[in-house]
Amino acid sequence: MTNDPLIHPILQQSFAVIDAEIGEHSFTTAEYEIIRRVIHSTADFEFKDLIVFSPGAIEGAIAALRRGVPVVTDVSMVKQGISGLLAKTFANPLHSAVERVPVATEGKTRTEMGLLQCFAEFPEAIYAIGNAPTALLALCEVLPQSPIQPALVIGAPVGFVSVVESKAVLAQQNVPQIIIKGRKGGSPATAAIVNALILLAWQPEN
């Protein structure tokens, strides 16, 4: 990996510090690649105990990225955090839900409305939700009726209102998922999960 231009030397050095400090764990190699990148993006080792993978979620996401499925984010900051690496690798279509809805109506949030628009168009996409619990709840409400399911749902809103609840609702869905438990999450952590998945998919041995 040292000569891989997708991995900046500073990132390599950061990963070495995390490797030295993370302590014992029982993650698979692929799970650890994801967790390490989240810790790198937040400098917060608590994420070691917060990230949950459903069986086959990583393998399914790798296959989906390789076959070019769209990636849908709830907000622009998550999209911004993914766009560089995605453009240099698989160049899958990348959509931000909130950018589709200039004005909220009917008591709904812009992210919620935009997310439902995206799901109507790309039900097979990878959904990376790092901020808006309303968007995650809206997605979970329409999932059971859809014949086509997302390749992956990343449930990582951050905050104090409806956040924990939205992750609990996602956990009950029969869809491949990666969840950051509790109140924590956010754009950098969510983008880190997607970027780690992109790098895993870019390595032919995975």
Added chain:
Amino acid sequence: MTNDPLIHPILQQSFAVIDAEIGEHSFTTAEYEIIRRVIHSTADFEFKDLIVFSPGAIEGAIAALRRGVPVVTDVSMVKQGISGLLAKTFANPLHSAVERVPVATEGKTRTEMGLLQCFAEFPEAIYAIGNAPTALLALCEVLPQSPIQPALVIGAPVGFVSVVESKAVLAQQNVPQIIIKGRKGGSPATAAIVNALILLAWQPEN
């Protein structure tokens, strides 16, 4: 504030939870507005003990925002996190250093090179550095030679390499500053500091 369209009801509810859980503190009202918004953006109460303000930093930043100084960020995610509220209020020019430099050269990072370009053009700006310690170090190196000083430097890179060191160098500069100590920081926390300053400046009583 309840009827202020700049403060979403969900944000209000989040602030109420933080108010109830923050415990005792001795922050000024303005300092607390900033700290609370950082905690809201990260769901991480540790920031309560990490944010340091130099004397007059908040008042100087409020005055600078009102007179229209540019805001310069190191990376696009910080810019993205500020652009919405800034556009709805003072509409100051907003620049992302990294976006000015398509390719890194001479062993320097894109953010470092872009930051120096911005400082040459807008030395009086508010600098919000949430990711790249190289950019913060480069700024600190040219600061002492400049006759015009920034209105504020926010030193909040996140991570494991040169991050703590870059904040220590900023702390030695005679420039108005807000620092997030230690390894933590990042785009949402940095954008939260700027957004809180914008709202403080937007209230005529401050």
